[in-house]
Amino acid sequence: METTLVLDKLKELQDVLAEKYRYEELIRHAPQQLTAQEELLARLKKEYIEKSADCDEVKEKVRKLKAELFEAESAKERGEKGMDDISSHREFEILDKEIKDAKDMEIRIRRDLQREEKQLAELNETLNSEEQLIKSQEEELNAGKESLASEIESYNAKIVELAERETQITTGIDEEVVFKFERIMKSERIINSKQSQGIVAVKGNVCEGCHMILPAQFANEVRSGNKIVFCPYCSRILYYQELETGEAEYFQAVDTGSLADFDNDLSDFEADDEEGGVEVMEEDVAGIEFEE
Ligand SMILES: [Zn+2]
Structure with missing residues (x-):
């Protein structure tokens, strides 16, 4: 083959290879498109697990406070019933103090219980909204993965097409020349992705x-x-x-x-x-x- 013809073919090959390598790069970098979304989802799930643990802790506190409240109420009732059977002022004073203490205890427990139940309600609300967020993030990510897969499929089809043209162009050219040419085109791709020469x-x-x-x-x-x-x-x-x-x-x-x-x-x-x-x-x- 005449040198001028080979040079012309190589100029044509240059465009084909530049395009082919560009698609290869796109495929190589494609998974990075979803990294941010994947990281966000992982963070949301981690937070959800932590909040769930907090929620369980508060539930346990509420359970204990309710048991304590029942105790205080019973003590108060016992005291009040006991008032019917007292026979001295001294007995009255003791029982009256027991009833007062039980009432104080009841007020304190009700206050604590109200606080913990409020916190529990807030936590449950947060957990619900985070669950929704996780669900929508998962849907978004899956949709992203699907569109990425079809994107990559179309890139691969282009690469096959370009590789066919590459074979057509290089037929008849000295293999070593083609090899060296493709090698420099590949290293070019690293130095300057926009213009491979x-x-x-x-x-x-x-x-x-x-x-x-x-x-x-x-x-x-x-x-x-x-x-x-x-x-x-x-x-x-x-x-x-x-x-x-x-x-x-x-x-x-x-x-x-x-x-x-x-x-x-x-x-x-x-x-x-x-x-x-x-x-x-x-x-x-x-x-x-x-x-x-
Ligand atoms: Zn040079």
């Missing part, structure tokens, strides 16, 4: 992908179009593009200073900042966060 132009000896100046000899090789050439810095596949007027003057100015002392042995080359105005290739890919 695996094939870029060389303009005035500068790689448009990483903005590094290429050795003149190397740029000439790209221009000749005899074979597939990879950028020695960013590994992207290169094609030649003529400069437009205005651009040419800029690149000539850049050329004069820096290329004279360029080392031909590319493996020893280290990027430095001395080539004024030229960006150094992005480094530390792992440290860059993927932005959605």
Whole structure:
């Protein structure tokens, strides 16, 4: 296959792969859409369990207070009945005090009971409304899961479609070229999710992908179009593009200073900042966060 044809096919492949990887990313990040809802539901359930325990405690207090109230009332009644059988003032005084104490006790218990029953009613109300909230959150989450599943299904269908086009385009192209191309497209996806580029132009000896100046000899090789050439810095596949007027003057100015002392042995080359105005290739890919 002619090199120019391969380059054209790779440009087409670039768009297909960028789209395919985009869908793969969407699938990978999809479950995160529901994280907030899942966390909220877990928190609500935890709170509900805690409040239920509080409610049980108050119920137990109410039960005890009711038993105490019954005791106090009985004591009071016993005292009042006893009044019929007293035979001395001394007996009267003792019994009268017992009745008074029982009445005081009854008042105190009724007051406590009222307080605890009020709290119990409030807790029950809260529990009811929280139960409703949990139920509606669960319904919402389930609906979210369903729509997410159909979303993912549609993404997968797109991926299958794109993979078919990928096979069509790459048929007849050197496998190693395709392999390297897809690898750089994949790492591109991490550096810049918005614009994946695996094939870029060389303009005035500068790689448009990483903005590094290429050795003149190397740029000439790209221009000749005899074979597939990879950028020695960013590994992207290169094609030649003529400069437009205005651009040419800029690149000539850049050329004069820096290329004279360029080392031909590319493996020893280290990027430095001395080539004024030229960006150094992005480094530390792992440290860059993927932005959605
Ligand atoms: Zn490059």
